Amino acid sequence: MSVVDARLPQVNVFRDSRPEPAAAREARPRPATGLRARLAELRGPGVPPRPLDARALAALAANPGCRRRALLDGAGVDKAALARALGSPAPFGQSQFAIARGHSFEARVKADGGAELIRLAAEHLGGGAQAPEPGAAATPDLSAAGPQGRAARTALALREAAARGGWTLLDHPMLALDVAGSPAYLEPDAVVVRPDGLWSVIEIKSFPMIDGTADTAKVGAAARQSAVYALALEQVAEQVARHTPEGEGHAPRVGDRALLVCPKDFSNLPAAAPVDLRKQLATTRRQLARLTRVDELAAALPEDTTFDLRLADDGKTATRPAEELTEAVESVGAAYAPECLAACELAFHCRGRAREAGLVESLGRGVRGELGGLRTVGEVLAAASGPADGERTPPDPAGAHATDDDPAAEALRRAAALRAEALAAASAPVPAQAPAPREEAECR
Numbered sequence: 084m085s086v087v088d089a090r091l092p093q094v095n096v097f098r099d100s101r102p103e104p105a106a107a108r109e110a111r112p113r114p115a116t117g118l119r120a121r122l123a124e125l126r127g128p129g130v131p132p133r134p135l136d137a138r139a140l141a142a143l144a145a146n147p148g149c150r151r152r153a154l155l156d157g158a159g160v161d162k163a164a165l166a167r168a169l170g171s172p173a174p175f176g177q178s179q180f181a182i183a184r185g186h187s188f189e190a191r192v193k194a195d196g197g198a199e200l201i202r203l204a205a206e207h208l209g210g211g212a213q214a215p216e217p218g219a220a221a222t223p224d225l226s227a228a229g230p231q232g233r234a235a236r237t238a239l240a241l242r243e244a245a246a247r248g249g250w251t252l253l254d255h256p257m258l259a260l261d262v263a264g265s266p267a268y269l270e271p272d273a274v275v276v277r278p279d280g281l282w283s284v285i286e287i288k289s290f291p292m293i294d295g296t297a298d299t300a301k302v303g304a305a306a307r308q309s310a311v312y313a314l315a316l317e318q319v320a321e322q323v324a325r326h327t328p329e330g331e332g333h334a335p336r337v338g339d340r341a342l343l344v345c346p347k348d349f350s351n352l353p354a355a356a357p358v359d360l361r362k363q364l365a366t367t368r369r370q371l372a373r374l375t376r377v378d379e380l381a382a383a384l385p386e387d388t389t390f391d392l393r394l395a396d397d398g399k400t401a402t403r404p405a406e407e408l409t410e411a412v413e414s415v416g417a418a419y420a421p422e423c424l425a426a427c428e429l430a431f432h433c434r435g436r437a438r439e440a441g442l443v444e445s446l447g448r449g450v451r452g453e454l455g456g457l458r459t460v461g462e463v464l465a466a467a468s469g470p471a472d473g474e475r476t477p478p479d480p481a482g483a484h485a486t487d488d489d490p491a492a493e494a495l496r497r498a499a500a501l502r503a504e505a506l507a508a509a510s511a512p513v514p515a516q517a518p519a520p521r522e523e524a525e526c527r
C-alpha cells in the first residue's frame with residue numbers, strides 16, 4: 084500500500100463562529116497530511132513506504148484481528164528488515180532462481196501479443212465466445228507515470244474495452260484497492276476482457292500443473308491473490324459503470340473465476356485451468372472490511388513511537404537497539420496464530436512473545452477457541468487442577484475470564500482426572516501370574 088498517497092479523510096466543517104471546544108478539537112481526526120507525516124515518522128526519516136502487493140493483502144485479510152500487521156503494512160514499514168533488527172528473521176520470499184524461471188515462463192506465455200494467453204482464456208473462460216484471430220485482440224499500452232497514473236490509464240483502457248466489445252488483454256494493469264482507508268496499488272499478471280464485457284484475472288505461476296492438477300496449497304494461495312485483484316477490479320467496474328452512459332457498450336462485470344496458467348507437466352509449455360474465486364472473494368471482502376483504519380491505529384500509539392531502524396550508511400545495517408524496537412513493536416497489539424509462520428515476516432518474533440507470555444494463541448486458533456475465557460497456559464493448568472475447597476471463583480459478570488463453572492474449565496478437570504486415573508492404572512503393580520498347571524501327560 085502506498086501510504087504516501089493515503090486518501091484524505093472527510094473533514095467536518097464547523098459553521099458555528101464560537102471557539103471550538105477543546106474536547107471536540109481533540110476528537111477531530113487528524114488531517115491526512117498529519118497522518119502522512121505520522122506514518123513517515125513511523126518508518127523513519129527518508130525511508131520510502133514499502134508497497135503492499137496482493138500476496139501481502141491476502142495475508143493481511145487472513146488475520147484481520149492483528150492491529151500490529153495492519154499498522155506496519157499501512158505505514159509501509161519493511162517488516163522483513165524489522166524482524167532482522169529484532170533478532171527474529173523469518174526466511175521469506177522466493178529464491179532468485181524461482182523468480183528468474185517465473186519471469187521467463189511469463190514472457191513466453193505473453194509472446195506474440197499474448198495470442199496463446201487469449202486462446203487459453205477463450206477456451207476456459209470464454210463462455211462460448213470464439214477466440215480472436217492472432218493479433219486481433221486489443222492490447223492497450225498502459226504505461227504512465229507513477230502508480231496513480233497507471234491505475235488511471237488502466238481504468239480508461241477497461242472503459243474503452245467495455246465500449247468497443249471484442250477481446251482485450253491488459254498486460255500488467257495497475258489497480259487501486261481501498262484498504263483500511265488508504266489505496267493499495269496492485270498489479271496482476273494480466274486481465275482479459277471478453278467480448279460481452281466480462282473482466283477476468285489471469286495469474287501466471289511457475290509451479291507445474293501435472294496431468295491438469297497443481298499443488299493444492301499453491302493453488303489456494305493463487306486463488307486468494309486473485310480474489311484481491313478481483314475486488315480491486317470490482318471497484319474499477321463500479322467507477323466505469325457510473326461514467327458510462329446507459330445503453331453504451333457492455334455493462335462491465337468482474338468474473339468470479341480466474342485463469343491460472345502454469346507450466347504443463349515439467350515442460351515450458353503453458354497449461355491453464357479456471358479457479359473458482361467465490362469463497363475467497365466473500366472471505367477477503369469480509370476480512371478487509373474488518374481491518375481497523377490506519378489512522379485510528381496510529382492515533383492510539385504513544386506519541387514518540389517509531390519503527391525507525393536507524394540504518395547505517397550502507398542502508399542495510401540497523402543501529403537501533405533491539406530493546407527499543409521491541410518496545411515500539413509491543414506497543415501495538417498482535418493476534419498471533421501458527422498460520423502467521425507462513426504469512427508474516429514478524430512471525431518468529433510474535434511467536435516468541437506469545438510463548439513467553441504463555442498465551443494459548445500459540446497453540447492454534449482451534450485450541451484458543453475451545454479454551455473460551457482461559458487466556459494463558461498457566462490459567463489452563465490451574466483450571467485443570469481445579470479450585471481448592473472454598474476457593475471457587477465467583478462468576479464473571481462480563482464473561483471475560485473463565486470461572487470454575489466454565490464448560491472449558493469443567494472439561495479440563497474431567498480430562499485431568501481421566502489422565503490421572505490412566506497414569507495410576509499404568510503405574511499400579513501388575514499382580515503376579517499364578518503358575519500355569521502342569522499338563523498331565525495324556526499318554527504315559
Ligand code: SF4
Pocket residue numbers: 146149150151152417418419420423427428429430431433
Ligand atoms: S506474525 Fe505478528 S504481526 Fe504478523 S500477523 Fe501474526 S501476530 Fe500479526
